[in-house]
Amino acid sequence: MLTYNPPCMEFAVETHGLARTFGAKRAVDGIDLRVPAGSFYGFLGPNGAGKSTTIKCLTGLLRPSSGSMRILELDPVTAAVEIKRRVGVVPEDLALFDRLTAAETLSFVGQVHGMAPETFKARSADLLSLMDLTSASTTLVADFSHGMKKKLSLAASLLPAPRLLFLDEPFEGIDAVASRQIKELLHSFVARGGTVFLTSHILEIVERLSTHIGVIADGKMVAQGSIEEIRSGAHGHGTLEELFIELVGGERAAADFDWL
């Protein structure tokens, strides 16, 4: 029987030399992640840097080519199902069944987590209300807009009350009202000891929510730590956007197309 003891846990996610290659391309190139338990960890990087591949490795959707990982102090190789019980994920593709309704999707998640029907029904009602999906609860997911799908995927990840959340671009395509409510919800989740691992291109959101940040570029970690630590390391005192551009080397001359 596997034991789980959150109060003693130092890192919710810990990797050593995590790498994943696709043919000759090293999408993730030996990264060492340290995500403190109870932190709000913003995982940043330019397009194609390896953020989604890293999340897929951490959530068991991809096998790492090399390196080791520990998720909530458990080994994903030997305790994959146990980890999945404690982790919620909003993946890149949202992972929803087209032909289930919103309520059925949450029911599916509740059932596979072995939750009692009355529990998952009550939680589903709360989450659908929060996401403003109550009126669409009996509509097939195939007919949802992208934003509605994203909200439903987020609700599905929250339903089993996980201890760790992996969120791949959770705010993209979500309206301002729902976005604000979700941010508050995630704040209170972290305040209660949960850990959030989030990727987003909206740096203002990351700056406002995150306690810790990791920056990846070309598959390699270029910075990791609390925002203050990174600022001091990068000699920057500006916004997160300026810091980010400095770290990933994205300074380019402003485009000036005289034909435009």
Next chain:
Amino acid sequence: MLGIFRAFVWMRVRVLVNSLERTGSRDTLERFSVAVEKLGPIVALVVLIPSALVLFVLGIATGFALAQSTSTITLTIVRYFLLLVLVLTIFGPMMLPIRDSGGLVRYLLLPIPRFSLYLAQMTGGLADPWVLLVIPVVVLGIPIGLAVGLSFLAAAIALVAGLAFLLLLTGITSLASSVIHLLLRDRRRGDLVMLVVIFLLPMISILPQLMTPSTDRAPDGRKLTRAERRAQPPSPTARAALRLAPYVPSEMYRRTAGASVASPAGAAIPLAELAGVAFLVQAAAFVAYRRVLDMPVSLSMRRAGSFGGLWDRIVPGLSPAASAVALTQLRLALRTPRGRAAMVTPLLMPVFFGVVLMRRGNFSIPGIEGEQGLALAAIGAFTSMLALLPIAMNQFAVDRAGFTRQMLSPISIRELLLGKAVGNAMIAALPASLAFVLSLAIYRSSHPLLWLGLIFAVVAAYALLAPVAAALSAVFPKTVDMNSIGNNSNAHQAAMLLGMLSSVASAVIPVGLTFVTLAILHRVELLPWLLLGWAAIAIGLSYLLFIPVRRLVESRCETLAQYY
């Protein structure tokens, strides 16, 4: 205008080449799977070239024979070929995937007039192989053959008739595509239309049998001789077909080509009819296409019933996770046209055979004479298994992004496989049970235990098929659209072929046991017990087979999660 056409042609060629070149495959097994998938279109392309050459020669021979006023046997072949093409042109778009409305939206954003868009779409119809094959016969072959036979005016008439026929075919393709798009744009209506089509297509082959009185027997029940059958007057269906024949476009073409040498003026009437029909079809197709462009995407939303909390229940004997997988698989079948087809079409086969049995009345199984009901129930059960193949042989990829949800959930591979096997069994069990109950209700049986034996036989066959289906689904996944009932919703062709062979193989031992017990031993009472024993062995074998299949699926999960 030419620039637009050049861009469209380039785009189509590029899409084709990219689909052959860039597989994005991750491992050797996937490369093999993708290569097998591409083999079909390549073989079809290779076969198309000699077919076109043969048809070209046939066209020349027909034209020359017409010019010489000699044998018109080749014209008869051309006549039936054109009729076949016409049927394929009408039904082809129903079987093909729904056109990408996203592409239409992109085209609308480009500075292209709507009429040019229509012309591009209409000429795209020439890419359908059956339409393509018409060109060497009616546009090239017959006019060249007539010209070689020195009937130049007839050659010109045949060329115009051929072009009109081609215009008609592209118009029908365009009209059918647009009408289907308009019907399916509203998803709720689309589901209904697809269900009607599922019923309609097989019924087309059954209806004449149902409507036409038997020509095999005299009123006194005596079987008619061949000469007596020939002497009978044509049936009402045959008479109706004869009355309609002159208005069929392929017949209009035949009449035009046939009359072009002897009486060019006489050819003018069928030619004008053909051209008129082609023009009307093109006009209707343009109007329908404009309607599609007005609103290319669906705005409707479908709701699903909760069935009194049925979906929240746990299937007895399964863990909650495996049960959730099984019920999700069943819902996929209930909510997609292809899934519904898997549940509805097996019922049509016993109906068809039932009608044949009633009309012929001389069918019997050796050793159990008079058990026609049992035979029908067996046919229903076997066709239910065959109809399940498109889902069972692609059981992971049919979930599309939902498969990733399962991979992210705390479900073991064992639970996933068990859930899938039970879910597929439920899909097949619904039509099989209905065929069973109806056959039992209609036909009296003097051997009730044999019906029990049939259940054991079906359980044994499915128990052996289930691990094979899971293995083939893992090795040959294919991204599918279950809203289509054509090739786009079929499983990988290698999986389908091997699955069909496995279905037959899984039935060999029950059939063999039945034959030995009834025809050789003449011990009817033994059969249910033998089949029960075999079912127990098959379940044991299935359990053993699932062990390596579990490892296989485990190793393939990463790849399977990419099929959406």
